[in-house]
Amino acid sequence: MNYFEIPGEPDAALWQKSDGNSGVVREGLNGWNDYLHWLAAGNTLASLVPADTRSLDELRVDALGLINIAADQALEPITRLYPRAEIDTWPEQCKEAQAWLSDTMASAPLIDAICGPQRMAEKRELCETILSKAITYREAVGAVIGWRRAITSWVEAQSEPALLISFTPRCPEVPDAS
Structure with a gap:
C-alpha cells in the first residue's frame, strides 16, 4: 500500500x-x-505533482516571460481601446501635434489624415487631446516599466529554485487613459 x-x-x-x-x-x-x-x-x-526539473536559468527565463505578460495585461485597460496600428503611430502623432501647436504651418500629414478634410476645424482640439493622452499613457507605462525593472532584478537575484517555481507576478493596476 x-x-x-x-x-x-x-x-x-x-x-x-x-x-x-x-x-x-x-x-x-x-x-x-x-x-x-x-x-x-x-x-x-x-x-502526485511531478517534480519541477527546470534549471535556475530556465526558471528565471520563464519568470521573466510571466513578468512581461503581467506588464502587458496591466496596460490593457489603455491599449485595448485602440488597434495596434494606431498605437504604433502614437509617437508620430505626438511629434506632429507638438510641431503643429507650435507652428500651425508645420507639416502634420498623419494628423491631417486623422482629421480628414471635413474636420480640419477640430485640428487644435485633436492635437491637444493627443498630447494630453500621451502624458497619461507615459505615466502609466513608466509605472509599469518601473515595476517590471524592480521585479526583474528580484528574479535575477534569486538563487533558490523554489521561489521561482511558485512565482506569480502581480503588476499594480494603472489608471485608464481613455
Whole structure:
C-alpha cells in the first residue's frame, strides 16, 4: 500500500494497492488509522505533482516571460481601446501635434489624415487631446516599466529554485487613459 498527498487537502490522502486499486482516505473515516500507522512506521507521502526539473536559468527565463505578460495585461485597460496600428503611430502623432501647436504651418500629414478634410476645424482640439493622452499613457507605462525593472532584478537575484517555481507576478493596476 502506498499513500500520496492530495495538494490542498491536508486531512486526506490517496491510497493505492499493488493490484492497482485506489481510493481516498479522510480523517475520521474508515482507513484513517491504517494511514496514521503507515506514517508512524516512517513512511512518507509521495507526491502526485511531478517534480519541477527546470534549471535556475530556465526558471528565471520563464519568470521573466510571466513578468512581461503581467506588464502587458496591466496596460490593457489603455491599449485595448485602440488597434495596434494606431498605437504604433502614437509617437508620430505626438511629434506632429507638438510641431503643429507650435507652428500651425508645420507639416502634420498623419494628423491631417486623422482629421480628414471635413474636420480640419477640430485640428487644435485633436492635437491637444493627443498630447494630453500621451502624458497619461507615459505615466502609466513608466509605472509599469518601473515595476517590471524592480521585479526583474528580484528574479535575477534569486538563487533558490523554489521561489521561482511558485512565482506569480502581480503588476499594480494603472489608471485608464481613455
